[in-house]
Amino acid sequence: MMKDRSDIAIEFVCVDYTDGGTRPLICDLNLAICSHEVLVLLGRSGSGKTTTLKLINRLLSPTRGEVRVEGRATHQWNPIQLRRKIGYVIQEVGLFPHYTVERNVALIPMIEGWDSNRIARRTTEILSFIGLPYEQFARRYPHELSGGQRQRVGLARALAAGPAILLMDEPFGALDPLTRSELRREFKLLQKRLGTTVVFVTHDVTEALLLGDRIALIENGTCAGVYTPREFLRSSNDSVKAYVEIERSSSQLLDE
Amino acid sequence: MSFLEFAAKHRLEIMTLSLEHIRLVLWSLMFSLSIGIPLGVLLARRPKLRAVVLGTNNVIQTIPSLALFGLLLPMPWLGVRADRLTITALTLYALLPIVRNTYTGISGVDPSVLEVATGMGMTGWQILWHVEIPLAFPVILGGVRVATVITIGVATIAAAIGAGGLGEFIFRGLAMVDNNVILAGAVPAALMALAADGAIGVLQRGARWRRR
Numbered sequence: 346m347m348k349d350r351s352d353i354a355i356e357f358v359c360v361d362y363t364d365g366g367t368r369p370l371i372c373d374l375n376l377a378i379c380s381h382e383v384l385v386l387l388g389r390s391g392s393g394k395t396t397t398l399k400l401i402n403r404l405l406s407p408t409r410g411e412v413r414v415e416g417r418a419t420h421q422w423n424p425i426q427l428r429r430k431i432g433y434v435i436q437e438v439g440l441f442p443h444y445t446v447e448r449n450v451a452l453i454p455m456i457e458g459w460d461s462n463r464i465a466r467r468t469t470e471i472l473s474f475i476g477l478p479y480e481q482f483a484r485r486y487p488h489e490l491s492g493g494q495r496q497r498v499g500l501a502r503a504l505a506a507g508p509a510i511l512l513m514d515e516p517f518g519a520l521d522p523l524t525r526s527e528l529r530r531e532f533k534l535l536q537k538r539l540g541t542t543v544v545f546v547t548h549d550v551t552e553a554l555l556l557g558d559r560i561a562l563i564e565n566g567t568c569a570g571v572y573t574p575r576e577f578l579r580s581s582n583d584s585v586k587a588y589v590e591i592e593r594s595s596s597q598l599l600d601e
Numbered sequence: 602m603s604f605l606e607f608a609a610k611h612r613l614e615i616m617t618l619s620l621e622h623i624r625l626v627l628w629s630l631m632f633s634l635s636i637g638i639p640l641g642v643l644l645a646r647r648p649k650l651r652a653v654v655l656g657t658n659n660v661i662q663t664i665p666s667l668a669l670f671g672l673l674l675p676m677p678w679l680g681v682r683a684d685r686l687t688i689t690a691l692t693l694y695a696l697l698p699i700v701r702n703t704y705t706g707i708s709g710v711d712p713s714v715l716e717v718a719t720g721m722g723m724t725g726w727q728i729l730w731h732v733e734i735p736l737a738f739p740v741i742l743g744g745v746r747v748a749t750v751i752t753i754g755v756a757t758i759a760a761a762i763g764a765g766g767l768g769e770f771i772f773r774g775l776a777m778v779d780n781n782v783i784l785a786g787a788v789p790a791a792l793m794a795l796a797a798d799g800a801i802g803v804l805q806r807g808a809r810w811r812r813r
Contacts, residue, residue, distance in 0.1 A: 453723075
């Protein structure tokens with residue numbers, strides 16, 4: 346998978362992160378994420394997946410080492426410019442409750458100073474792209490949407506300004522299983538079409554296998570291995586086997 | 602002579618004093634809003650300051666208004682004119698509800714909304730302007746509503762130090778032991794407070810309705 350260095354979108358080099366306390370949340374993390382791939386960060390709660398994600402858009406800064414985005418360390422970037430290049434989607438969605446769907450999606454292009462025609466075109470395009478027809482949804486407020494629709498708007502908002510990188514923190518975690526699998530499938534197609542580099546945090550093995558081009562196993566704040574889904578299923582690593590076991594046993598439950 | 606007859610006879614003076622009263626109230630509110638809202642935002646940003654600022658404000662609230670006027674009297678620039686002094690005192694009284702509600706409103710904004718806003722690359726000012734202030738607006742307006750009513754009430758005391766307003770009638774009536782004169786000040790002040798309360802209440806409902 347790894348080609349030459351220009352293909353690397355994000356790189357962690359010997360990264361530590363400590364948040365005031367004594368225990369480091371991230372410890373000697375090394376990881377390279379290629380352009381256009383979906384890299385899943387898989388791990389238990391508290392293993393440091395979310396922290397890893399936040400180090401990329403500089404919501405957190407490493408206490409040692411550096412995180413490079415497009416070859417430049419995050420502390421050398423202007424944080425605002427860095428974040429405008431990176432879409433961000435979280436489980437709680439965090440839509441602006443006082444704005445319509447349309448304004449939620451249009452906000453960053455607006456702040457970026459796009460002209461109004463371009464914003465209108467982009468909003469219409471991205472909403473239909475994401476399965477929410479403009480005529481039907483643009484004027485609604487977030488509280489008038491279902492959970493799945495809200496997460497779609499969250500995704501549309503993150504993609505509105507055409508970011509090269511998309512960070513997703515358990516985006517489908519709070520949805521019902523049917524909506525979740527629907528959104529996963531659509532997201533996969535969408536990502537293929539857009540070619541966006543995606544870093545996707547989850548603790549769900551099925552999701553990791555389904556969406557990931559590669560899966561990075563995060564344990565105790567460091568990367569315990571990177572696998573393609575195929576390698577992941579065959580791995581002899583104990584932690585990986587534990588995950589695969591869960592996956593197998595849940596699918597076997599019905600056969601017994 | 603009934604109160605209404607008295608009021609009709611003195612309507613010009615009632616009008617003049619009402620306008621004076623409104624002038625004192627509006628200036629005070631303008632000052633307390635322009636100090637109170639930034640202060641409330643600051644408290645939401647720096648929770649350590651909260652105890653000090655809200656505590657000081659609470660102490661100010663407990664000082665009886667006449668005593669506060671008296672305390673401010675020896676101040677160099679303020680003590681020179683009664684209306685300056687009054688506006689200062691009224692501003693101080695109106696400050697607490699505005700600061701407290703601004704703080705409450707801003708710190709009540711859903712943290713996940715703020716996290717995404719920051720993650721999307723909005724600057725602190727953009728978040729304040731596009732997200733925090735609009736979402737806190739109904740709560741801030743609630744503070745303004747209380748502050749307005751308090752100010753209209755306390756402004757009647759200003760007459761004691763010669764700043765004019767509807768308190769003129771009240772103090773005169775007390776000296777003359779004449780209920781009509783007292784009412785000529787008290788009734789318009791009460792109506793003014795009710796009207797302001799109602800009007801801001803309507804605004805507040807409008808602001809909330811748009812959100813939810």
